[in-house]
Amino acid sequence: MIPAIFLAISFSGVDQLLAQSADWRNVKNGHSISTNGYCDQPYAVVLKNGKWLCVFTTGATAEGTGGQHIVSTVTEDQGKTWTKTVAIENPGSESASWAMPYLTRYGRVYVFYDYNGDKIHELNGQKNIREDMLGWYCYKYSDDEGKTWSKRYRLNIPKTKLDLNNDWKGEVQILWGIGKPVDVDGGMMFAFTRMGKYLIDNCEGWFFRCDNINTERNPDKLKWSLLPGNEQGLKNEKLGPVNEEQNIFQLNNGTLYCMERTISGHPAESYSHDGGKTWTLPQVPQYLNGIELKNPRACPRIWKCKNGKYLFWYHNNGSWNFTSRNPAWVSGGIEKNGKIIWSQPEILFYEDEVEKRMSYPDLIEQGGKYWITETNKEEARSHEVPVDFLNKLWSQFQINTVASKNLIQEWKQADLASKSTVTVPESNYQPGFTLDFRLRLGDLQPGQTIFSSKNNGKSVEVKTAEYGSVEIILKDGTDSSKWNSDPGLIPAYGEHGVTIIVDNGPKIIQFVVDGTVCNGRDFRQYGWGRYTVKMDDFRFLNIETGQLAKGQLQPQGQVTMLRVYNRPLMNTEAIGNQKNYMK
Incomplete structure (x- = not known):
């Protein structure tokens, strides 16, 4: 072990005796969830007994290659150590990907994911194509903390013009989701993206809503609604052909809020005042000073916290492609006059290697503390985020005092x-x-x-x-x-x-x-x-x-x-x- 020189420092108003190498924002100082080849979307729920159950997409090699599947793991010590993974879907010829968990009020964990149930591996004569966004939207559930999982259930997605004009003329649907399910009006909703052109082009946002998932234990009796209630999903063509990776939360006044990524160099936000049936046209969000938020083609993750305030993970630059994901930035949100106002950003996490890309995070709250999971596609990690850092972030709208520390x-x-x-x-x-x-x-x-x-x-x-x-x-x-x-x-x-x-x-x-x-x-x-x-x-x-x-x-x-x-x-x-x- 290399000895560290310890310095008494103060960051974000918190006095700590820390080694400079132990900067909590450096992702290498987090706790590893998995390093088994490819690892993506480490999303977690806190179980009734305080354990965390995390699900993620994994594979032996790179993203989108053969054998991609979804697994679960559990920690009893707030992310320091994790159990051996359990396969929710076993690796095979057909990919299962992009698992998103939901914890019901009675303790069942549902997981929603993509599955190549149509067994598509070829397009226009090209074989062994990437197929982890083709096929069905499915779910399974566990009543024993992820030790075992139910059979596979399929959600019905009626075909629209978007599907009928895709590369398979509607015989195959192209879709995926990063929008972890959230509580809405006593039920649950999650967002996902449908594509009209292989692989991820001509995109729209859609939403599944289930109002009886917290009361009905028979999965065959769950009542599902596909929203919005028309032939077209959520998109703004003026922001380009890419309107994807929608995710949502419900405001304190009942309004639904959606954030998505585009290739315009900006994210886009939208509101629904009728439970997801209709949405405002996605627009670029602005800070209170009127300056537009920036984000490349990277996950624009939002959360509602237990204190009624909000967080937004993004990358604070105007690139249009999949790069430029280091560092990760965070804005704090408050609700004002039925709208979300985002603070100006702070650096949340960084990698020493500039070209590394961290993304697809999730937020965990427990006992008044906060953790965020993230992945660079090779390693998934969890990180405790100092409470004082987030409280300072949320205070930005009213702060007017001179910083005295250091x-x-x-x-x-x-x-x-x-x-x-x-x-x-x-x-x-x-x-x-x-x-x-x-x-x-x-x-x-x-x-x-x-x-x-x-x-x-x-x-x-x-x-x-x-x-x-x-x-x-x-x-x-x-x-x-x-x-x-x-x-x-x-x-x-x-x-x-x-x-x-x-x-x-x-x-x-x-x-x-x-x-x-x-x-x-x-x-x-x-x-x-x-x-x-x-x-x-x-x-x-x-x-x-x-x-x-x-x-x-x-x-x-x-x-x-x-x-x-x-x-x-x-x-x-x-x-x-x-x-x-x-x-």
Whole structure:
């Protein structure tokens, strides 16, 4: 075992004695559920006796290859160890995939999944095609904590124009789901996607609803409704041909809310006010400041928590493809006037290997604590998420206090005259650092040094950049990395709050300007940037202010306040700092 250097740090307002290598956001510090080849959609329910039952899709090799099947496993110690898996469907020539569990009020666990019951393995002369999204929607159940499973039952899905125009002219249906079943009006609903073109193109959202699943124990007497009640599923063609991976929850006022992924660079949300029979046209969700949320073609998972608040897992970038899933981000949601309002995002999890892709998570709540499962398709893991982190996230809408934890020093305008130097108390910046300052510019000319710091061959420099932005340049003596705020947020008039967060965990730089977390908006795919320079041993000893330009009609620029933290603040804390000035 390699010894770790322990540091007293505070992250998200929680004082802990942690090794830097034990950052809870690093997925490698989670508990493994499975590493058996391919592993996907590790979804869990908490049983009556407190055990967790997890189901997932697995196979000996890669996703979509032969032998793909679904299994269950149980943990009695909140995810630290898991029992040997039990096959819900055995591996064979026909795939069984995308298992989603539901726990009834009387303790039965149902699992809903795809099954290639039509035994399709060929299309247009091509043999051994991927077939894990072809065929039937099925379910099984267990009354003994997943030790044994019932026979297979099939759900009836009447054919629509979408099916009749697919590659098999309706003889085969193309479908799959990631929308874990949720409680709705005393019954249950889950979302799934139907495709009109092999493999996953021309997609629509559909919903199964069962109102007597919590009272009727005879599966032959379950009453199923397929929604919406028309010939077309949920989609907005203006967002592209891909409207998929729908998942839902029920608001406190009874309205249903759906989130889906698209290839527009954004997720899409929709509401139903009649139990799923009709839905509003899917639209790109916005933060409270009007900026649109971003997500690539990746799972847009939503949850309703027991406290009546909400969480949204996504990836906070505007890519259109299946990549760019590292890190995973989270927004907190609250209900206001019958709508969901999402907070600006925080980094939730990251992988050290940038190209790794984590996705298909689930949320577990037990005893006032929270865990999230996720997978990179090769390993599924569970992670406890600090309660204080989530509470801070949900507080973003009203927070207006200055973060005090790990605040090394604060300087006022009188200390920050042009070409002056301030001394920074000695500290350790291994987790990263935050520069929180107020800035008044007289001229937008790029390249003006706002302030800088050098130590032992390494440096941090903050300058004005193009189009009304600010950039930070990190140098480690060999290489340099830089990133800038979104364009246009810092005009040459008025005073502006700028927070630069340098996070040595995922090695990501973020900017928060006047309460807005930069997400690239329409200007660029990412609002956050990665850095490769080695800054974990950098120390601020002195900070020198630059000489900012004077505009034709504006006075000379000035830094009017500066705070240095020896940790990466949460974006929520940065917003609180900036709101405190404006209140």
